[in-house]
Amino acid sequence: MIVIVFLLAVSLTVAMGFLVAFIWSTKTGQFDDSFSPANKILFDKNSQEPKNQ
Numbered sequence: 036m037i038v039i040v041f042l043l044a045v046s047l048t049v050a051m052g053f054l055v056a057f058i059w060s061t062k063t064g065q066f067d068d069s070f071s072p073a074n075k076i077l078f079d080k081n082s083q084e085p086k087n088q
Contacts, residue, residue: 060066
């Protein structure tokens with residue numbers, strides 16, 4: 036029974052740590068990317084276009 040209580044306390048501590056890290060990262064602007072680099076490749080100005088001869 037003591038092991039279950041210990042594991043429950045450890046899991047709640049880890050969960051609270053992840054919650055605090057998530058809240059801290061949202062408040063510091065970690066997720067404020069409005070135009071991600073994955074979309075920038077679609078609008079690459081240096082891409083080589085096929086030339087019609």
